[in-house]
């Protein structure tokens with residue numbers, strides 16, 4: 058579909074050359090774009106964020122009724138922000154560099170309903186589609202409590218509609234679980250790397266799971282095609298959906314509330330630095346948009362990707378965005394990091410949001426697993442490997458004097474910094490599988506090079 062990029066030319070950039078060798082990299086934006094200008098430049102209307110916030114509130118009573126793990130928060134899907142001083146000390150000692158400020162983990166691995174960051178975006182799109190169908194059928198007012206969707210009249214309408222999605226796993230889980238609960242005919246197209254337990258779980262909930270021999274993009278393509286052939290099917294497009302993006306962005310204001318409750322100041326002298334694992338980019342992109350709206354120039358957002366699948370880093374660095382795939386620079390795209398095995402980035406995020414993204418870090422699978430093992434040993438927190446990708450970033454910023462100088466991160470400000478590693482998934486991983494990850498991670502701690 059796309060013209061093959063001139064590889065030789067691209068490889069003259071040392072960052073692209075490092076990406077092509079599947080080695081770890083970190084590169085940062087040369088100079089800050091003022092947030093207000095960056096938002097304007099994105100062309101994305103901030104009103105989608107408040108709209109999504111209101112939608113989650115309308116659905117809160119529905120969630121509380123249908124998902125017992127949301128009862129304690131009265132149907133609001135949110136995760137804890139947890140301090141991890143022992144992990145901070147351990148990594149400071151391993152990397153041989155004391156991290157100033159405080160290190161936190163955002164526990165999206167334990168989000169209710171589907172145990173990953175996809176519970177923000179994926180679920181939001183399904184809710185929005187359900188509401189729209191019910192409103193168009195004249196069976197729901199725009200501000201009605203969402204429980205009206207469970208009345209027989211609305212259920213009759215929803216059951217005649219389908220939801221389809223292509224996924225490496227976690228998006229399929231989020232969408233499948235909620236769409237089937239709402240009464241949609243739900244189909245999840247999964248790529249070959251998707252875990253068996255995810256497929257089994259979805260089937261147990263009445264979701265049709267279609268397996269594809271190819272990668273993430275092939276699964277997405279297959280989903281798109283079925284929706285094109287049947288107009289009663291809504292296709293959730295992970296590569297370009299604004300509804301997904303809006304759902305993720307709600308995290309910004311929510312995090313602001315959490316930090317306030319913890320009495321943590323975020324301003325020019327107290328920077329907030331957030332590290333987000335990136336697959337296709339919708340999740341970290343949406344969260345970044347929400348964070349920039351909430352904190353302005355005081356927040357720094359860094360994306361973390363696997364060395365074998367650094368699609369966003371490659372797309373932004375080359376300026377080719379979704380016109381280049383990691384395969385074009387000779388990478389296989391294969392990684393143990395669920396959700397991050399994506400070869401081509403989102404059109405929406407790379408092109409429209411790049412001026413708001415501060416940096417890009419790549420991490421080997423071995424290092425992600427080692428982080429995961431260390432987090433288990435130091436804090437007793439278990440997350441999936443992809444969710445640990447963000448732990449390299451804080452030390453990468455410490456090592457990049459040019460970035461810190463350009464963005465005013467002097468010693469005083471670094472000492473005041475709040476570093477948040479966004480842990481994006483894990484609580485639904487079966488115990489035996491998690492134990493295997495942890496054991497491997499603990500072994501790899503002694504094999505990866507830290508210095």
Ligand SMILES: *Cc1c(COP(=O)(O)O)cnc(C)c1O
Nearest residue numbers: 227336337338339340396481482
């Ligand atoms: C999907 C996912 C991400 C990244 O989200 P994208 O929207 O694909 O960039 C990160 N971590 C986990 C565990 C995921 O499932």
